[in-house]
Each structure stands twice: as structure tokens, then as C-alpha cells.
Amino acid sequence: MLVVMQAGATPQQVDAVCKRIEELGYVPHNMPGAQRTAIGITGNRGTIDPASIEELPGVGEVIRVSKPYKLVSREVKPDDTIIRFPGTDATIGGRELAVIAGPCSVESRDQALTTAERVHRAGARFFRGGAFKPRTSPYTFQGLAEDGLKILAEIRERFGLRIVTEAVDHESMDQVEQYADVIQIGARNMQNFSLLKRAGRSRKPVLLKRGIAATLEEFLMAAEYILSEGNYNVILCERGIRTFADHTRNTLDLSIVPAVQRLSHLPIIVDPSHGTGKRNKVTPLSRAAVAVGASGLIVEVHCNPEKALSDGMQSIFPDQFDTLMDHIRPIAAVLERSVAPRNQAAEPITVTSAASR
């Protein structure tokens, strides 16, 4: 159910509607738009009687939402969601492509800073790197935890890069929330509803990866869990699905990008690294992702991929990342999007051996 306010409705009128919704035992979701404000109504108590709301001052109409997802739907909010990072030029979902780059895992201060310097120079505005790694085996490297988060914070200080890093449970979310600019929820946790609700109570934007066997509807419903708790800053991410095809680790499903864009106002980006699992496929599929209309890319770049502790085979070299950025600029222009310019080389990074691990 959705209340669409009249174009000239006052904030007081909006508040009054929200209050009435609460009195009726439901949860109001105030979603201001460019033209007029919509108020989503959610709750677990059956349907509401429209008559109890539509006579309030300032209410334009009360409409039923026909999809199982509500708050993520364009029916509720026709305008694209643009996520802004105050004090920076970085956005996700706006005209400029959001480029997120960095290693699979933060392995050491040296590795992270060296890589960060290169992706920053090439024009990325976001840095990725895992401090908590969900690994198939309990016996493999699981990340540096808070030590890794501190290195990421240093990278933000030094290069102005916004930090994207994964939380795998409530405990790590508490820490990630303090250090990161964007909280990533991985594909394996796409239907960890307890974690989604926790992310919905965070103030930080959430990057939600599609599960390897998730349908479009399940993907949007997972995002709905986050929005339903009050966090509307969700970025969706296609990262490949599991199929019979064996020439790539997963099958990157680029058609979900325009499919999401028809149904939802949320931005969707693409991960060509996990999406293919092979270094030589990352640049071609990055070009394709931009061409299909994605709002951004999240790419694994490693200063020394042969020695990476995880996912080295799919990480590209910094020089390859430079080429990738060159390739996507003219393609973005076809979609009336831009790519941030290269930055000058900063002073050389010298990591003292004492600090490195």
C-alpha cells in the first residue's frame, strides 16, 4: 500500500499521515521524490482500509502495490535513487559511473596501500577489500578482521577513497559499520534475513550482492528486507549465477541490469571479477556491463595477483585496470554517463617494514 501525497503537501501533512499509519498498527516509510512525496506502508497484519487515510489533508491517492516488493519498487518511487557521500564527489546511481576497485582481501598494509594508490590514480572513487572473508573452507584465510578495517580507514584518509567492505554477521557488522562507507553483504548471505534486517538498521549504505541462484524477485525481496527496516540506501550488485556452463566460474547475467531498472529505483552495479572468475574476462565483461547500462563496477585489482591469498586468478593487474578505465569512458558516454578523471600520481608510497605484515 502506498500513499501518494499531493504536489503541494506540507511536511506537517506528511507527518500527520505517518502518525495515522502508526496508529493503525503499520509502519510508514516516508519517501520524498522530485515531484511529490510517497509514503510506503508495510506491516504484517493483512490489508489496511484505504478510506482510513485518503481523507486526510494533503493526500493525493492511496494505491495498492501489485508486486510482492513494495519499497524497492518504482511504483512507490519513480525517481532513481542516488546515493551521495557528503564531502566528496562520489555518488552511486547518478550520472557518474561508480567504480569500486581493490583486492579481494586486505592482506597487509603494504598490499592494500600499494593497490589503493594505483586504483585511485586510475580514477576509482571507491576502494574495496575484505577484512572478514566468508570462505568455503574453515581452514583457509578468513581475513584480518579489525586490523584490516584500520588499514582501510587509513586508505580513506590518505587517498580520499570511499571504503566498501563486507560484513558477515552481526558482530562483524558492528565493526564494519564504524569503519566503512558502504557495507557489503555477500552473495552467500543474500537470504540471511537476520543480517539483512540488521543492515536495515544501519545508517550506512548497503551493497547487496545477488545470490548465485537468486531470481530477480528474490533479489528485490532481499533488498526489501533492508528498506523495510528504514535504510533506503541500497545498491544491488550482479555477480554471476551458477549454471552448467564451465568456461567461467559463474555466468554473468547482464540482462538483470535493465530488468532491475524497469522494476526498481535502486542502482545496480556489476562485479565482472566474481562474475567470470578469470582475469582475461574481466575487461571485456566490464565494457559489456557499462554498455548494458549498469550504474557502476566493482572490480578486483591486486598489486601482485599471483601471490593473492584469495581469488588471485580473477584479480587484474593495476596496468590492466588503467586500460579498463580507458575502455569504459567512451562507452559510458553512449549512455550519457561519465567516468571520473585520472588523478595525478601522489607521492610514492613507502610503507615502513615495521608497519607492514
Add this chain to the structure above:
Amino acid sequence: MLVVMQAGATPQQVDAVCKRIEELGYVPHNMPGAQRTAIGITGNRGTIDPASIEELPGVGEVIRVSKPYKLVSREVKPDDTIIRFPGTDATIGGRELAVIAGPCSVESRDQALTTAERVHRAGARFFRGGAFKPRTSPYTFQGLAEDGLKILAEIRERFGLRIVTEAVDHESMDQVEQYADVIQIGARNMQNFSLLKRAGRSRKPVLLKRGIAATLEEFLMAAEYILSEGNYNVILCERGIRTFADHTRNTLDLSIVPAVQRLSHLPIIVDPSHGTGKRNKVTPLSRAAVAVGASGLIVEVHCNPEKALSDGMQSIFPDQFDTLMDHIRPIAAVLERSVAPRNQAAEPITVTSAASR
């Protein structure tokens, strides 16, 4: 790495080996077998030097394990794991088929007890019913939580049925652990490694469902997470995988039953209800699951499936469950397995309306 003790090794010798492993910075897993004791060695610090252990008294041999999974492997423990429930005849993994039956969700005391009475009478020794439900939509019934657990405890008291119910996060696990006999981890959480580790620190057996897109290796590695924390009582459960086929909700992959049995000592059971999503397929696929050699079944039975709050379309009627039990008896015999006998009808259940919801 695996230490196989000599046939006549003493408990003191076993202890000494475990102590040495700990001194070396690894974790020993003591696994007594019918013939002799094996000690699994796990840890995240690279390989260990066999020479540092094989000279200890009582040690037969130190062998490398060739698979990524260790503790779940038959290389480490050749004998089948049989899970016993002290004070009852119920087992999982033994000669008798483990039959777990009950509704998708505990919806009310009335619904749960009425169904429990019927499945108990038909010969089930385990009762299933969700108190915490992972649902695709945040706006649908999410279970009765602790109220549901209390109803389940009453069912155990009244009928002697062992209780199987799902935990979806650390918080619900704390509660489930107190009330349940077996903690279920659902398909969506199969790679929620944080939850798996928490289950590994529980004293209760864990029923681990295969993820809808999990390979055999990922499935065994998920179980390995639980064993690696010290809980060796894990039951695997095939519940259908996601494929292109649209005549059933999932495609039940019965071939994984003999595949698991070759590689692992853990019992594997089958869920024909989620595996097909259609009531009329449950009995045929239950027969097939027993015929392929599964150690048991977990079946959705509802006293009034048309009114079920979740998964009604795949729940069978109590009368159909009676037929199912009749069908599997002679099939179990082909595999030298038995099925528990029917019980006499207990006194009629009269649920006072005050207590029912």
C-alpha cells in the same frame, strides 16, 4: 592431516597425542572408531611435519588427507556416524530409518498437537515444525518464536517425539538449543559460516540442509565448519536444487545420497516436501529416497494443509502420511533397514480453547 592410532592404543596415549598437537598450535579432533581411534588435525597455519607426531607411543600412522574436507571424510572415520538420543529408541544413521514429520511452521498449539498425534501414531519418532521461519518476504508470517518452541516442548513431553526445529541466527539458536533435540540449519543459511560455527559449539545434533545451488563439495565443507568446532553430530539433508525444470519447485537430486555415502561417514536424509513443492509428488519421491538408500526422511504433514500459513501446497494430509509409511516399509527392507512400527492411538487430543491460538 590425520593420526591413526594403533589398535591397542590406550586413552593416555591418545591424550598425549592430542596434547602434542595443541602444543604445535593446531586443533586435535578425537574420533573413536569401532577398530581404532583416529585424531583429525585442523588449523589455519600451513602443514605440519608428520615426524613431530609419528614417533609418539601408540601412533600407527600419520596420513595426509587428500580432500579439502577432513573431519567429515570417510578417510578420517570409515564407520558410519550414528546419532543416538539417550533414553529413546530414536537414532539417525542407524539401521532404522529416521522419519521426521510435522508442519512447515508451528502455527498454534491446536494445529501442532493434532498433527503430532497423527505422525506419532503412524510411526514417526521425530517431529518437525518451524518456530523461526526464514521467509522470502519481510511481510509474511515469520513464526511464533519462543511460543512455538514451548509448544514443541509440550509435544516431546506428550508423545515422546524428538523435536527438530530451525535456528536462523545466533539469537534464535540460543533459544532453539534449549528446546530442540536437533537444530536445523536451512538451505539459505548453508553458507552462513558464522551460524555454522555457532552450531559447531552446540551440544545438540545439527540437521544441515543443502543449499539450492550447492555442489557436493560445498555441502560437505559446510558440514566441516560444524565439525571443525567440535560438534560431530551432523545430519545432511538433500532438499532439492534449483534448475530450469518447472514441473516441481526444486529438482530433487537423489544421486547425492550415494555420492555422500561414498565420501562421508555422516548420515544423509531427504526432504521430498521442499524437494518437489507439490503434495502429489511427496509419496512417490519418499519411496524413491528410501530406495536410493537415504538414512531417513523429513516430511511436511499438516492436519489442515489448505489453511497452512506457509507451504500448504506441499504438505500432505495425515492419511497420506499413513500410506507413505506403509509404502516405505518393504522398500526399507530391501536395504536391510527397518521402519518404526505404528503406535496405538493415544487418548483423543482435546485442546482447550483457552490454550489454543
Add this chain to the structure above:
Amino acid sequence: MLVVMQAGATPQQVDAVCKRIEELGYVPHNMPGAQRTAIGITGNRGTIDPASIEELPGVGEVIRVSKPYKLVSREVKPDDTIIRFPGTDATIGGRELAVIAGPCSVESRDQALTTAERVHRAGARFFRGGAFKPRTSPYTFQGLAEDGLKILAEIRERFGLRIVTEAVDHESMDQVEQYADVIQIGARNMQNFSLLKRAGRSRKPVLLKRGIAATLEEFLMAAEYILSEGNYNVILCERGIRTFADHTRNTLDLSIVPAVQRLSHLPIIVDPSHGTGKRNKVTPLSRAAVAVGASGLIVEVHCNPEKALSDGMQSIFPDQFDTLMDHIRPIAAVLERSVAPRNQAAEPITVTSAASR
């Protein structure tokens, strides 16, 4: 569209209805049933006006068929189709399970006769063996062609086994038709509509294998192609679908057996050999196939699988086939089906070296 004749309709009345249908530019399909005769109407010219037929003498009712498949549907023919082989006890779709066994390919007279002797002794009534092999590579063994068919004919003579063998194109169909009792159409040709129509004009029963990515509807529509040309003796065969799962070569989808049986009157059997691709899975999945309710099995048996020119890894030994037959007998009984008894050993086979290849 379907004309259901009255219970006492005379053959002359049936003929008159068929004639009228032809006059209207459609094709009548006369399908006598246990109770009364139905006449299917097919054609490519839009819908027919029921009034033009329902007033004819003997017509009970004219009903629209709601599915895209018509002639294969239970709406058109409620009774199970039973395929009989005059002069023998062999049937497919009747009370006795149809067991078809033999090597993937006919490799030599020696290999074929030795294997035939064993499967005949164990109770199989049908012998399989490819003379024309569709192979992924153009450089591998493609079958003995007509020489292979002659060996198969000799096996029928000698052991009374009915012969099932594959045709891969019109040319091989012309030959197979002369030698075989059942013409097999392989999974790769399930939507080779030209070949299906050719099979529809044959007088021999057709065994149609499900394509590795075929939905239930596509499978039934492929059979419909055969029936629409006038050949109503079609046997469906589940042989595994392609999924992400890698512990078997294909994923055997046993749930399609009851799904087909609800929608269609055609018999459906199961191929556990291609369905799993692994010898050690053949017997467990054969048991499961019988338990789920299949009308029969088609199993690869080879007298010397290690030396097979194709698919040796999935062929079972003759001794394993004996065990398989022992296992399925009591399971078939649960479904009120029988399995043909063992035969006495015939005189020893001595293949003269001159004749062998």
C-alpha cells in the same frame, strides 16, 4: 479439440465422424479406449466449430483441450497406453516392468552376444545396443551401422529379446526400422522435428529420450509430433538433465515420472546409466526409479566395461545387473508391478572367431 463418442457408438459412426473431420480440412486421430472411443482433431488451421460435428450420430460430446499438447494428453485418452509385442510376453506400460539392458554400442558380435546372454538370463525382455552413435566428437567411434543391426537381429533370434536401438537421421531410421522392435530417438534429437515426424510415420514403437534441458512441456510436445503423424506407440524416457551439480554427469530428475503420469497416458521409463554417468550410482538410482513409479528401466550392461568403446564408466557388470534385478523385485511389488523371472542359463555361447570382429 476432442470428440468423445458415446459408449455404444458403432465403428461406422466413428468412421463417419473421421470422414467429416477430414472434409473440414483437419486430421482425425482415432483412439479407442476401454470404455469408449475418442477422436483427436489436429491441424494447423485455427479452431473448428463444434456444432459441425456434435450432431453426428454416436457423438457424445466435443470438448476443447486446454493444453498445448493434445494427443499425448490424459484429457484425450484417460487410460494408460500399453505397448504390446505380439508373439511375446513383453509389454511396456503394463503391470510388468519393462527392463531394457545391454551395452551402449554394439562393438562386436562377441561382445553383444555375451552381454545379451547374461541380461536375458537375469530376466530382461529387451536388449539395447547402438549401431548408430551420436558422438560429441567426429573423430570417435560412430557405431557399426548395418553390421551392428544384423548382430542385434541375431540376438532377437537367439534369445527372444526385443531390440531397442537408436536412429539418428532419416537414413539410419530406414535401416533401424527394418531390424528393431523399438526405435530410439536420443536426447540430442528430442527437438529434431524432422526426425520426430519421420518416426511418426513408422509402424514401430518409438522410445523418446528427454533432452538434457527440456521442460516437461517441451518433452510432451516432442512426443506430440510423433503422435500427430499417426504413431501412438511412444515411450518416454527420463535420462538426466544438465544442472550445476558435478557429482554425477547429469542430474536424474525422478519427479518427472509422476508429473508425466498425471498429464499423459504414455509410459515413462528411466535411464539411470546416462542419468548418473557413474557405475556405482546405477543400482541405487534404478531402485529409486522403480520406487517412484516408472514403467521400466533402460540400463547399460557390458560384459567388459573397462574395454567399452563408449560410456564404459557408466556400464555395469553382468553380475551387478543380477543384483539390480533382485533389488527391484520387492520394490516393484509395492507399486503392484512385477518383474519378469530369471531364465535358465542357455547353452554356453561360443562365438567362432571367424564371425567375431
Add this chain to the structure above:
Amino acid sequence: MLVVMQAGATPQQVDAVCKRIEELGYVPHNMPGAQRTAIGITGNRGTIDPASIEELPGVGEVIRVSKPYKLVSREVKPDDTIIRFPGTDATIGGRELAVIAGPCSVESRDQALTTAERVHRAGARFFRGGAFKPRTSPYTFQGLAEDGLKILAEIRERFGLRIVTEAVDHESMDQVEQYADVIQIGARNMQNFSLLKRAGRSRKPVLLKRGIAATLEEFLMAAEYILSEGNYNVILCERGIRTFADHTRNTLDLSIVPAVQRLSHLPIIVDPSHGTGKRNKVTPLSRAAVAVGASGLIVEVHCNPEKALSDGMQSIFPDQFDTLMDHIRPIAAVLERSVAPRNQAAEPITVTSAASR
């Protein structure tokens, strides 16, 4: 096995090597390259002794091919295959993108010519349109057969467009061969080996579509069947695979484009129409296909898609095709490819009603 001739080897030396290969009972495949000539050796008789060839004059080296596919492999022919159409500027596999456009089926002279005029004007050099349609149901429109081919021939005459149309069996191939410039083999026939061999004996280039569940290796092996019969002009086409995802009819697997390009010298194009099954996805995925590096596109365009007899939902309007062509030009430039320019509008098409159907 592959014979690589010395750089300065004479035609006579090449002939002599081919002759020797034939004497040994194998088939030589002469593949001249930019630098030097390679001679593939195929045959079904086990391995050949390299010594029997490497001493012949002009032979550089004899090497074993490590993949199951030989003639399609870059090991055998490192240079890209470029297919030329004498007397025209059209190529497939060269610097200019090959754009093939037109309706799913030729439905009438009017429909086909009207559509052809528009795609020609937009810059397409190839026209597609089915005269023989493989349809899931025997009761739906199966194409105009030779009447359709004649319309296609008229389109070639009138607009200079090269004709791409499908053959579904030997009989239709005989006709298609006479009228078409490129013979299409559809996804359902990708492993119809009899048809592939027949195509291999044709003089016309063959467009081979990937089967909906074909692996990369199976796809290349299917092409190998065509090359092994002597026709080296094969174009591969990705057209979507079958997965669980339900937001598009198939899942377009763009990663196979760079995967094929690493392994094979054959050109690969993309079909975004069948690949998505939805009109609104065709342009985005066309952009992505060009961006990933495909050698061309095959797109369904219909002058009146709402009335199309087949696949109307996925056919784009001529105006949308104009936009598509505008979008791909700058993307092609990133890959150093070009797109043919627009053509002036020809005289208006006036189809006399007598001739139209």
C-alpha cells in the same frame, strides 16, 4: 595432429604432404595462413606416427593437438577466420561488425520487403528470416518453405542484402543452399550430427547457434563436425542458455565470446533477441555484445511485431533498430571495429496486393 609447413613451402610440397596423409588412411585439411600453411589431420583410426610425415620436403613440424577439437582451434590456425562474400563489402569476422537483421519468419512478401527496406537503410548488410521454422508445437506456423526462400532471394536482388536463413533437415538444406548466402543451423540442431555433416559438405558459410545447454567444448565440437567435412566457413552464435533465471527467456552468456576467441579462430556473433526474449532488453544487450567484443549481431526486427506469427515479443521495431545502430557505432570504435554506414532511403516500396500473401 597438425603439420605446420615451413614458411617458404611450395604448393607442390603441400600437395605431397596431403597425398601422404591420404595414403596413410587419414584426411588432410589444408589451412593456408598469413605466415605459413598448416595441414590438419583427422581420422578415426588412432594416432599416426609423426615420423612418417616430418621428413617430407617443406614440413616444418608435426605437432599433436592437445584439445579434442582440432580444425576449429587456434593451435591449428592462429589467424582469425574472415568470411567474405565476393562482389560485396560484407564480411563476417573482419574489422566491420556483421549486422544481420530481419524478422523471425518470412510471413509474406509485404512483411519481408517492408522490413528489409528498413534494416538496409539502417546499415545492415545481412537479412535474416526463416522459411523453415522448428517449432515446439506441431500445430503452429512452420514457415513458407520455398515460397519464403523466393521472397528472400528477391530481397537480395533488390537491396543487395546477404541472406541468412535456417535449414532444419537434409531436405530443407538442399533448398536453402540454393537461395541463401549463409545457412543457419539452429540451437535445437546443434548436435544433429547428421545435419552438421551435411552442412560441412556445402559450399555456403554456416551460422551455427549454440544449443541452450551446450558447453563451450560441445559448441566447438559441433563446429568441428562441419569443418571436418571440408567447410571451414563457420560462424558461431551465442543465443542464450537455459538457467533458473526467469526474468528473461534465456540467459545471454556474453562471457563465451572472449572464451571462444581465445580457443578458436572462428568468428562469434550474438543474438540478443533469442538471448533475452524481450523487446526492451534487445538494445541494451546488443550494446553489451559489441562491447564484449563480438564479431556481429543477429537481431530480430519486424515491421509490425504485434502481429508477428512467431516471436513477436522479442522483435524490435524498425525505429528501435535505427537507435540500436546509433548506439553500437561508438562502442565498436573502442574495439577498433566499424559499423557500416546508413543507406539513403530507396524508392518507396509498393507491394502489389496480388503478390502479397
